[in-house]
Amino acid sequence: MQVSVDEDKCCGAGTCVLLLPEVFDQREDDGIVVLLEQRPDARQHTLVREAASVCPAGAITVHEDA
Amino acid sequence: MTRSETEQLPRFPFEADAALAPPAEWAEFRDRCPVGRVRLASGDEAALITRYQDVRSVLSDPRFTRPTPADDAARVADTESGGVFNSEMAEVLPQHGPAHLHWRRTIGKWFTAKRMNALRPGIAAMAGQLVDEMVAGGAPGDLKAGLAFPLPVWVICDMLGVPDTDRDRFAVWSDVMLSMTRYTQAEFDDAQAEFGRYLRGHLAAKRAEPGEDLLSALIAETGPDGEPWSDAMLSATGIGLLIAGHETTANMIAKMVAMLLADRSRWEQLLADPALVRTAVEEALRLDANAGVGMQRYLTEDYEVEGTVLPSGTTAMCSMAAANRDERAFTDPAEMDLRRSPNPHLAFGAGAHACLGQPLARTELQVTLEVLLRKLPTLTLAVPESGLRRIEGLAVGGLQELPVRW
Numbered sequence: 001m002q003v004s005v006d007e008d009k010c011c012g013a014g015t016c017v018l019l020l021p022e023v024f025d026q027r028e029d030d031g032i033v034v035l036l037e038q039r040p041d042a043r044q045h046t047l048v049r050e051a052a053s054v055c056p057a058g059a060i061t062v063h064e065d066a
Numbered sequence: 067m068t069r070s071e072t073e074q075l076p077r078f079p080f081e082a083d084a085a086l087a088p089p090a091e092w093a094e095f096r097d098r099c100p101v102g103r104v105r106l107a108s109g110d111e112a113a114l115i116t117r118y119q120d121v122r123s124v125l126s127d128p129r130f131t132r133p134t135p136a137d138d139a140a141r142v143a144d145t146e147s148g149g150v151f152n153s154e155m156a157e158v159l160p161q162h163g164p165a166h167l168h169w170r171r172t173i174g175k176w177f178t179a180k181r182m183n184a185l186r187p188g189i190a191a192m193a194g195q196l197v198d199e200m201v202a203g204g205a206p207g208d209l210k211a212g213l214a215f216p217l218p219v220w221v222i223c224d225m226l227g228v229p230d231t232d233r234d235r236f237a238v239w240s241d242v243m244l245s246m247t248r249y250t251q252a253e254f255d256d257a258q259a260e261f262g263r264y265l266r267g268h269l270a271a272k273r274a275e276p277g278e279d280l281l282s283a284l285i286a287e288t289g290p291d292g293e294p295w296s297d298a299m300l301s302a303t304g305i306g307l308l309i310a311g312h313e314t315t316a317n318m319i320a321k322m323v324a325m326l327l328a329d330r331s332r333w334e335q336l337l338a339d340p341a342l343v344r345t346a347v348e349e350a351l352r353l354d355a356n357a358g359v360g361m362q363r364y365l366t367e368d369y370e371v372e373g374t375v376l377p378s379g380t381t382a383m384c385s386m387a388a389a390n391r392d393e394r395a396f397t398d399p400a401e402m403d404l405r406r407s408p409n410p411h412l413a414f415g416a417g418a419h420a421c422l423g424q425p426l427a428r429t430e431l432q433v434t435l436e437v438l439l440r441k442l443p444t445l446t447l448a449v450p451e452s453g454l455r456r457i458e459g460l461a462v463g464g465l466q467e468l469p470v471r472w
Contacts, residue, residue, distance in 0.1 A: 031174030
C-alpha cells in the first residue's frame with residue numbers, strides 16, 4: 001500500500017492524526033497534514049483506509065498494491 | 067416565484083414527533099425529491115439537498131461558500147437581520163479565497179490533534195468536576211444543564227483566556243446569538259453588543275498583559291498583508307469560536323448520551339468495552355436527528371444536482387443529517403452500530419469549510435463519555451424516551467433537558 005496526501009486540499013481537521021498518529025501528523029504552524037509513512041505497515045492498512053474515507057477534504061489517497 | 071407560492075412550500079427545518087427520531091420528510095425528500103424546494107423560517111425559499119453524494123459534492127465545491135450579506139441569498143432566521151450568520155461577524159471574517167485560507171490556517175494550529183491530546187486531561191478534570199456537582203445535587207439530575215451545557219463553554223473560555231468567573235455570561239450570549247426564533251431582534255442585538263463590549267475589554271487586557279491563550283497569540287500575529295489583525299477580526303474570531311463550539315457541542319453531548327441510554331444495551335456494550343468510545347461518538351454524530359438546518363451554500367454559477375439545474379443565485383440548504391441516513395452511502399443507516407467503521411458521516415460538513423473545531427468536538431465528546439462511563443456506570447434515563455423534549459429554534463437543535471439517574 002502506498003499513501004499520498006494533498007496539502008492544498010487538506011482542511012486541517014486532524015481526523016487522520018487522531019486515528020493513526022504513526023502515519024499522519026500535522027504541521028505545527030498551520031495544522032496541515034504531514035505524511036510520516038508513505039508505505040505504512042500492513043497492520044496499519046485498515047486504519048489508513050479509514051483515515052482516507054473519513055477525511056473531510058478527501059485529501060488522502062490510498063494506492064493498493066496490485 | 068411569488069410570495070404566496072413560496073408560502074405553500076414545506077417549511078424547513080422539518081418538525082419531528084420524537085426527540086431522537088428523524089423527521090419523516092428526510093427519507094421522502096431523499097427518495098423522491100433529492101433537490102427539493104422549501105421555505106425557511108425567514109419566509110425565504112431555498113433548494114434542499116438531502117442525498118449523501120450530493121451534499122458532499124456541494125459542500126466540497128470550492129466555488130461556493132456561505133452567502134455573504136452582499137449576496138441576495140435566502141435568510142435562515144426570522145429576526146430582521148437573519149441572525150448571527152448574516153451579522154457583522156460573517157462580514158468581517160474572510161469567507162473564501164486566500165484570506166479565508168490564511169485565517170483558517172492561523173486558527174488551525176490551535177486545533178491540531180496534538181493540542182487536542184494535550185487538552186484531554188484538562189477537559190476530563192472539568193467534566194469530572196461537573197459530574198461530581200451534578201451527583202451532589204441528588205438524583206434525578208439534568209445532565210444537559212449540569213454537564214453538557216457548561217463544559218464546552220469552560221473549554222472555549224480556557225482557550226480564549228477568559229476567567230472562570232465570566233463563563234456563565236459567555237454561555238448566555240452564545241445561547242441568544244445562535245437562536246433563530248426564541249429571542250427578539252432587540253434581544254439578539256443586545257447580546258451581540260454586550261458580548262462585543264466584553265471582548266473589546268478582554269482584548270485590551272490581553273494586549274497589556276498577554277497570556278498563553280489563543281487571543282494573546284492572535285494579537286501577535288499578522289495577516290496576509292503583513293499588518294496586525296484588526297480588533298474587529300479578533301473579536302469576530304472570538305465570537306465565531308464561541309458560537310461554533312458551544313451550543314453545537316453542548317447539544318451533541320446531551321443527544322449522544324440520550325441515544326446511548328434510550329436503548330441501554332448500548333450503554334452496557336460501552337461499559338463492557340470502553341475501547342468503543344471513539345466509534346460510538348462517530349455513530350452518535352451520524353445519527354443526530356436534530357442537527358438544525360444544515361449548511362447554506364450560495365450558488366454563484368448554475369449547478370446541476372441529480373439532473374436538476376439550480377440557477378446561479380440559488381441558496382442551497384445542505385442537510386448533512388439527512389445525508390447521514392442515506393442508504394446509498396451507509397449499510398442499515400437507521401441502525402446505531404457502535405462499531406461502525408469507517409463512518410464517513412457529514413456531521414462536520416466537508417471540503418475546505420469543514421468544521422474547524424471538529425477535533426475539539428470529538429475530543430470533548432470522547433472525554434465526556436469516558437468520564438461518565440467511569441464515574442456513573444449505573445446511569446439511566448429518568449424519563450421514558452418519549453418524555454424527552456426537543457429544543458427548536460436554534461441553528462443547532464437539541465434536547466430541552468436530559469433527566470438522568472445513577
